[in-house]
Amino acid sequence: MSIKDEIKKIKDNVYEIPGSFNKKMRASGRFYIADEYFDELEEGAVEQIVNVACLPGVQRYSIGLPDIHFGYGFPIGGVAAFSLRNGIVSPGGVGFDINCGVRLIKSNLTIDDIDGKLDELTEKLFKNIPSGVGSKGKIRLEENEINDVLDYGAEWAVNNGYGWPEDLEVLEENGRMVDADSSIVSEKAKKRGIPQLGSLGSGNHFLEVQIVDEIYNEEVAKVFGLEKGMIVVMIHSGSRGCGHQVCSDYLRVMDKAYKKYKVNIDDRQLACAPLDSKEAQEYIQAMAAAANYAWANRQMMTHWVRETFEEVLGKSAKEMEMDIVYDVAHNIAKMETHKIYNREEEVLVHRKGATRAFGPGCEEVPEKYRAVGQPVLIPGTMGTASYILHGTDVAMEETFGSTAHGAGRILSRSKAKKDYNADEITEDLESKGIKIKATSKNVIAEEAPGAYKDVDSVVRVSDETGIAKLVAKVKPLSVCKG
DNA sequence: ATGTGC
Numbered sequence: 001m002s003i004k005d006e007i008k009k010i011k012d013n014v015y016e017i018p019g020s021f022n023k024k025m026r027a028s029g030r031f032y033i034a035d036e037y038f039d040e041l042e043e044g045a046v047e048q049i050v051n052v053a054c055l056p057g058v059q060r061y062s063i064g065l066p067d068i069h070f071g072y073g074f075p076i077g078g079v080a081a082f083s084l085r086n087g088i089v090s091p092g093g094v095g096f097d098i099n100c101g102v103r104l105i106k107s108n109l110t111i112d113d114i115d116g117k118l119d120e121l122t123e124k125l126f127k128n129i130p131s132g133v134g135s136k137g138k139i140r141l142e143e144n145e146i147n148d149v150l151d152y153g154a155e156w157a158v159n160n161g162y163g164w165p166e167d168l169e170v171l172e173e174n175g176r177m178v179d180a181d182s183s184i185v186s187e188k189a190k191k192r193g194i195p196q197l198g199s200l201g202s203g204n205h206f207l208e209v210q211i212v213d214e215i216y217n218e219e220v221a222k223v224f225g226l227e228k229g230m231i232v233v234m235i236h237s238g239s240r241g242c243g244h245q246v247c248s249d250y251l252r253v254m255d256k257a258y259k260k261y262k263v264n265i266d267d268r269q270l271a272c273a274p275l276d277s278k279e280a281q282e283y284i285q286a287m288a289a290a291a292n293y294a295w296a297n298r299q300m301m302t303h304w305v306r307e308t309f310e311e312v313l314g315k316s317a318k319e320m321e322m323d324i325v326y327d328v329a330h331n332i333a334k335m336e337t338h339k340i341y342n343r344e345e346e347v348l349v350h351r352k353g354a355t356r357a358f359g360p361g362c363e364e365v366p367e368k369y370r371a372v373g374q375p376v377l378i379p380g381t382m383g384t385a386s387y388i389l390h391g392t393d394v395a396m397e398e399t400f401g402s403t404a405h406g407a408g409r410i411l412s413r414s415k416a417k418k419d420y421n422a423d424e425i426t427e428d429l430e431s432k433g434i435k436i437k438a439t440s441k442n443v444i445a446e447e448a449p450g451a452y453k454d455v456d457s458v459v460r461v462s463d464e465t466g467i468a469k470l471v472a473k474v475k476p477l478s479v480c481k482g
Numbered sequence: 483a484t485g486t487g488c
Contacts, residue, residue, distance in 0.1 A: 095483075096483050096484065097483040097484080098483095100483065133484075133485080133486070134484090134485055192484095192485075201483075201484085202483080202484080202486090203483055203484080203486095204483080205483080238483065239483095240483090240484085241484065241485070243483085243484095244483065244484045244485095245484090247483095247484095248484090331483090413486085
């Protein structure tokens with residue numbers, strides 16, 4: 001019998017896999033997907049929701065978000081929360097690119113201010129922000145400095161001249177997870193991290209100059225400092241080889257740990273350890289350190305974005321009001337307090353390809369946004385629109401304060417390379433007035449918009465189900481890619 | 483995502 005036959009439709013765009021589907025399930029599965037995408041949904045991704053629902057200490061629902069697709073162990077576009085008493089932590093529930101995330105920088109510029117200068121701006125951004133597989137940053141980190149990066153994140157960056165002290169106020173976790181402990185991060189992860197700090201990376205990572213194209217909620221847009229016609233910059237990047245290595249290191253640790261602690265898992269890729277174990281605590285500290293690396297990384301690139309705008313436009317970044325709107329993590333696990341059947345409980349929330357979407361009043365939301373909920377940044381694919389939403393009470397009730405993180409891949413990288421041609425895509429974007437600079441032609445074909453689910457539908461489902469509400473749409477003017 | 487397989 002197909003697993004999809006067991007799925008119950010709860011309401012428009014919301015589906016449930018009953019906990020009775022499988023004797024091992026300790027929670028139900030619940031996922032949000034555009035009704036028109038239901039038939040295309042991979043069975044494998046649904047099975048992964050079920051596998052996660054079988055893990056010890058899982059709370060309420062194993063959740064799939066509108067961009068869900070098959071991933072390593074846990075689905076991408078997945079959220080699961082575990083009890084601190086009998087739950088687990090799993091590197092597969094966070095993903096390889098620890099704290100891959102998105103940051104939005106605003107300005108007081110309009111299209112007229114960059115008229116005739118977009119090409120130069122894009123060329124210089126591409127030059128000043130290193131990108132590509134194995135790309136190296138342009139600073140030389142001292143051997144012991146990597147420990148400060150891992151322990152202090154964006155705070156290290158600001159203290160070392162990358163950006164402004166007030167930047168930290170508008171970063172998730174203020175750009176620093178205090179649980180981080182660099183002393184348990186492997187030498188190999190540090191060695192990979194040292195030369196790459198301050199680089200964009202490859203794949204779906206990008207840096208775009210964008211324009212605010214549409215405002216859906218004037219009141220909230222105003223609180224976030226956004227206006228129609230405003231030039232903004234979006235950075236999508238992560239923890240590079242450093243986070244990847246931390247994930248690999250701990251997948252190996254967990255592969256032993258789940259056997260040692262006799263955790264029953266349905267897929268070896270769900271390797272995990274009980275939260276009270278040494279292995280779990282060490283992974284959490286190492287993951288937090290890699291998350292800090294990613295925040296330092298995006299902070300440094302922010303600084304170079306501002307410098308580049310200054311160089312091309314001849315005004316200071318302060319004068320151009322290039323403030324950070326917000327910075328969100330897409331791949332992370334965090335201790336948070338959530339309502340579990342009318343009781344407030346501390347749980348470990350895994351978000352893998354998911355954005356935190358905390359609603360109004362949450363103390364984790366910066367004070368200036370607290371009345372309306374946190375900014376939620378959902379990037380589109382190369383050359384397509386991206387969206388700004390706000391967190392909601394519905395997300396707090398239903399999804400542990402989470403929503404989708406992006407478009408969601410539907411073609412593998414290799415299939416995309418077969419189906420698409422880099423020159424045609426470049427021409428197509430240029431015909432729409434979008435300039436693209438990329439390190440390799442391969443990445444352009446791999447990241448073809450057609451290889452992804454339509455981000456518009458992902459965002460629409462989020463808005464219609466209420467797990468994050470639309471605020472604004474931005475569209476790219478130019479794209480820098482690895 | 484990623485020294486794009488160990």
